[in-house]
Amino acid sequence: MSDEFEDDFSGEIKRFMFVNRKAPHGTIYALESLEVVLISAAFDQDVSLAFLDDGVFQLRKGQNANVLEMKNFAPTYRALEGYDIEKLYVERESLEARGMTADDLVVPVEVVDRARMAELMADQDVVMSF
Amino acid sequence: MLHTVNKSPLQTNDLASCLGHLGTDGRLLMIEDGVYGALSGTEATRQLAGPAGEGRVYVLGPDLEARGVDAGTVADGVQVVDYAGFVQLVVDHGPHQAWV
Numbered sequence: 001m002s003d004e005f006e007d008d009f010s011g012e013i014k015r016f017m018f019v020n021r022k023a024p025h026g027t028i029y030a031l032e033s034l035e036v037v038l039i040s041a042a043f044d045q046d047v048s049l050a051f052l053d054d055g056v057f058q059l060r061k062g063q064n065a066n067v068l069e070m071k072n073f074a075p076t077y078r079a080l081e082g083y084d085i086e087k088l089y090v091e092r093e094s095l096e097a098r099g100m101t102a103d104d105l106v107v108p109v110e111v112v113d114r115a116r117m118a119e120l121m122a123d124q125d126v127v128m129s130f
Numbered sequence: 131m132l133h134t135v136n137k138s139p140l141q142t143n144d145l146a147s148c149l150g151h152l153g154t155d156g157r158l159l160m161i162e163d164g165v166y167g168a169l170s171g172t173e174a175t176r177q178l179a180g181p182a183g184e185g186r187v188y189v190l191g192p193d194l195e196a197r198g199v200d201a202g203t204v205a206d207g208v209q210v211v212d213y214a215g216f217v218q219l220v221v222d223h224g225p226h227q228a229w230v
Contacts, residue, residue: 023138025196026163054138057166062198070196097140099171 014125015046020055022130024074025065030058031073033130038076041083048087048124049080051109052094052117055130059090059105077107091117131155132223136162136230139174148229149177152186157223159188159216160208165197168204175205182207190216 018037022029040047051059058074065072080088088109095101095111102111112120121127133156139145145160145167152158158181160167167174168189181187182205191210194201201210211219220226 023141023163023166023197025193026136026138054141054163054166057138057197060198062200063196064198065196067192068196074198097172098166099169 013044013046015048015123016040016126016128017048017050017121017124019050019052019121019127019129020058021053022058023054024058024060024063025068025070029130030055031071033128034073034076036128036130037080037085038083041080041085047085048089048120049085050089050091050117050120052091052114054094054098056090056094056098056100056105059088059107059109060100061104061106063106074106080107089117089120132157132159132219132226134159134161134226134228135164135167136160136228138163138166139172139177140166144229145174146177149181152181155186156181157186157188157219159190159211159219161190161193161216163197165189165193165199168194168208169199170203170205172205175208179205179207185209188215188219 020033024030063074090109090111092111092113133148135145135148137144178187188209188211191212
């Protein structure tokens, strides 16, 4: 049984993109996305993260959700590299609309324009939205 | 009257709608994800510049800090309050309407 399961999982590597469009603390979406991303690291797939619209706020420097007695998960984005999750794409237009630049973010990212983001999305096997 | 907005101005139309109903004497307090309305240099802060200039716009400090927005960098005229300040606004300017 377990051998069969292993065989099923030894197939081709798929391209997974996690699309993050929500601000980090007003809803549970951002934290849930991060949990699923960390789980996905165990499956050796081709994982990328996209941050657009209010999702770019998830990566903003200086967050301290502890003052709300909530989990302060922003530093966890810096740990993704250790799980071989290194493709973080942030939409330029979304940053600009919020008065932000890549310098305002907690991790190094690839800033892409909206057209490039659309191409990246279209290029995936699986897109999961949060 | 005291109005509160708890959604990001870039995600919903709540802030703009609230501002349209603020009148000449209403007060606005931005809380939770609404505090992104206080980010300087954005379309939202242009929309609220009028009432902010009249000292009628507030933002909740702990919600700013949680989201990495330095209280010293909020848009001109927007006043930062703590939880006690929130209560005082309700006392001074009630009734309260939440634009949820």
